[in-house]
Amino acid sequence: MTAAPAPAPASGQTVKIRPRARLAVLAGRTVAWASRVVHFGTGSVIGGRVSLLIDPNLLAELTRSRDVAVISATNGKTTTTKLLSVALGSRQPVVSNWLGANMTPGIVAALAPSNATDTAVLEVDERWVDSVLRATNASTVVLLNLSRDQLDRTQEVRKLAEQWRTALAATPPRTVIANADDPLVTWAALAAPNVTWIATGQEWTADAAGCPACSGRIDFVGTEWACTSCDLKRPPVDVVVEDETISINGRNFHSPLALPGRVNRVNAAFALAASTAMGTDLDAAFDALDDVAEVAGRYRVTEFGDVNIRLLLAKNPAGWHEALELLEGPSTPLVIAINARIADGHDPSWLWDVDYERVGNRLVIAIGERRHDLAVRFRYGNITHCVADSLEDALNLVRESPDFDPTVPVDVASNYTAFQDHLEKVGGVL
Amino acid sequence: MTSTPNFNRADSAVRIVSLYPDLLGTYGDGGNALVLSRRLEWRGIAVEHISVDAGAPIPDSADLYLVGGGEDGPQVQAARELELSQGLHRAVDKGAVVLAICAGMQILGHRFPDATGTSRGGLGLLDCETVRVNRPRAVGELLTTNARLTTTHGLIELGPLTGFENHAGRTVPGSNGVSLGSVEVGEGNGDSSEGVVTGTVVGTYLHGPALARNPRLADALLEWIVGPTAMTPLDDGDVNALRAERIHAAQEHELAPRRSWRDILRRS
Numbered sequence: 116m117t118a119a120p121a122p123a124p125a126s127g128q129t130v131k132i133r134p135r136a137r138l139a140v141l142a143g144r145t146v147a148w149a150s151r152v153v154h155f156g157t158g159s160v161i162g163g164r165v166s167l168l169i170d171p172n173l174l175a176e177l178t179r180s181r182d183v184a185v186i187s188a189t190n191g192k193t194t195t196t197k198l199l200s201v202a203l204g205s206r207q208p209v210v211s212n213w214l215g216a217n218m219t220p221g222i223v224a225a226l227a228p229s230n231a232t233d234t235a236v237l238e239v240d241e242r243w244v245d246s247v248l249r250a251t252n253a254s255t256v257v258l259l260n261l262s263r264d265q266l267d268r269t270q271e272v273r274k275l276a277e278q279w280r281t282a283l284a285a286t287p288p289r290t291v292i293a294n295a296d297d298p299l300v301t302w303a304a305l306a307a308p309n310v311t312w313i314a315t316g317q318e319w320t321a322d323a324a325g326c327p328a329c330s331g332r333i334d335f336v337g338t339e340w341a342c343t344s345c346d347l348k349r350p351p352v353d354v355v356v357e358d359e360t361i362s363i364n365g366r367n368f369h370s371p372l373a374l375p376g377r378v379n380r381v382n383a384a385f386a387l388a389a390s391t392a393m394g395t396d397l398d399a400a401f402d403a404l405d406d407v408a409e410v411a412g413r414y415r416v417t418e419f420g421d422v423n424i425r426l427l428l429a430k431n432p433a434g435w436h437e438a439l440e441l442l443e444g445p446s447t448p449l450v451i452a453i454n455a456r457i458a459d460g461h462d463p464s465w466l467w468d469v470d471y472e473r474v475g476n477r478l479v480i481a482i483g484e485r486r487h488d489l490a491v492r493f494r495y496g497n498i499t500h501c502v503a504d505s506l507e508d509a510l511n512l513v514r515e516s517p518d519f520d521p522t523v524p525v526d527v528a529s530n531y532t533a534f535q536d537h538l539e540k541v542g543g544v545l
Numbered sequence: 546m547t548s549t550p551n552f553n554r555a556d557s558a559v560r561i562v563s564l565y566p567d568l569l570g571t572y573g574d575g576g577n578a579l580v581l582s583r584r585l586e587w588r589g590i591a592v593e594h595i596s597v598d599a600g601a602p603i604p605d606s607a608d609l610y611l612v613g614g615g616e617d618g619p620q621v622q623a624a625r626e627l628e629l630s631q632g633l634h635r636a637v638d639k640g641a642v643v644l645a646i647c648a649g650m651q652i653l654g655h656r657f658p659d660a661t662g663t664s665r666g667g668l669g670l671l672d673c674e675t676v677r678v679n680r681p682r683a684v685g686e687l688l689t690t691n692a693r694l695t696t697t698h699g700l701i702e703l704g705p706l707t708g709f710e711n712h713a714g715r716t717v718p719g720s721n722g723v724s725l726g727s728v729e730v731g732e733g734n735g736d737s738s739e740g741v742v743t744g745t746v747v748g749t750y751l752h753g754p755a756l757a758r759n760p761r762l763a764d765a766l767l768e769w770i771v772g773p774t775a776m777t778p779l780d781d782g783d784v785n786a787l788r789a790e791r792i793h794a795a796q797e798h799e800l801a802p803r804r805s806w807r808d809i810l811r812r813s
Binding site: 263271273321322324325330332461462464465466467468487488490491492493494495496497502 | 567568570571572573574575576579580583598599600616617618619622684685709711752753754757758783784786787790791
């Protein structure tokens, strides 16, 4: 296996697809169509599954003639996938699964209808990085972060880091773009021959106290970190995100993005570094990023009933740590929604790892299927709160509050399935 | 260098130590210290809380120690460091109360299994032994009835204990290990009992922020330290609503509230 992938044929060149793969794609699309007709969902996952039953090597077949980028992380993979697609899209046709499922069936479904040479930008579930890398020989791999998430059903984050490390050694990409401030990601990425290191200034380090290499202890001092027992330490960085500025390749980008918050400047830095590695001009890429105002409904400002709301998504402690930056400051009422369905993890114990006290002195309304868990968390946080049975009821309470300001959108911050429910109420993905 | 955490020694304050949150704190375990602190503060009782990371000296002068849950690797490291330090042993000798959650309970027993299933020596502060059994991990709601705790102030009825469990071991209490209660729903110790109590050391499989859902258990631990007269009633309206909902969910075996087909397709 060589590090450099086969060069992708120029766009428009005819690429032969094996008859079995063609049959697999056709069957998958038929099943997806049938699934949509009976309103069972988008059908992409079940269609992809049917395709893979017919041709288990379909992902390799569909990516044989493409340049492929893989993006994985606990948090930020959808946003970064979207940003990288947009950055690359300024110069070339791009296909991506940023709107859909992020395991092999969903990826296959997203790739099937595209031109066989279009560049693929793939969001990949943390647990599927290994198999997707083996199938696609991705040239560029973007690794954002690893932290605790859905503890009742996913593997320990340390084991995920180990899987990533093994995968990168087995199928070395041309370039890995990795978070130098996340020891778990750093250790995994060090297995790759060529890494662009991003100084993200990541503040959530609670899952990296134990060294992934030797189980020793990692000390964080200022911006640096190092294991007290072995050689693992923060690598010299190539790209720096600091305050409002992204410094990359000797250039500083100051202008704000349409997406809010520090975390999105970090996501943008990864997208810029990856698009540069894949041959796109930095200025063109940055200009393109500026046009992205929402990602699959995240950050959307919209009217619901007759109240303006802003939809935010945070699924786990590290995600909430970043989201709370957007919730600090205002005194207007706020809505927080928590479910604990299969996609959220059935155990919302992690609510106690989130520093909800940062919302300050404002009314917080708890909704979602686990609203009582939230209310107890707020009670012990001395946070002014009440419980409502639905988003509609919560917004009625907001309107009645003396602190309600109709000129400011009401933030509705939700975890995964609660967010999907709210997004459907305001018209779904645009 | 790791600094030496210690108390300001406000004489009347209840002193609480969270042990090794860097190793044992994966599941919102920090919530227990918050619950205990607030329940003291709301009653006008001063409280000092410190966290001691692995490697730092453990003060043996506190009233209450919290040992959290964690993953297999950190669990072994925590056991090693606690054994080396002996700080927790000294504190227990002086009569300190300990609440040990899940992996914390396992390492406080005589023996526990590591990630490979090999049996390792524990701290021996709880009279129990944990073994690996050949069954799927116990993950789900855990409901315990007839829960009670005998303290220096007598027997305290705890009512039903409700929580979530996520563990692979079976814990066998010894002759000096009294269980907390009997399991109505879930796995618990594995022999239809739940938790182990030896003297002032309390262990439970109710994982993470166990005290958030179980205010009577929180108050029983505090009563041990401050006595029954200081334990004035608090407004537990939010907690009671949560308890009613989760006890019902456990009894209905409703681990996945309203799990829709669309959910399963989305992320199966």
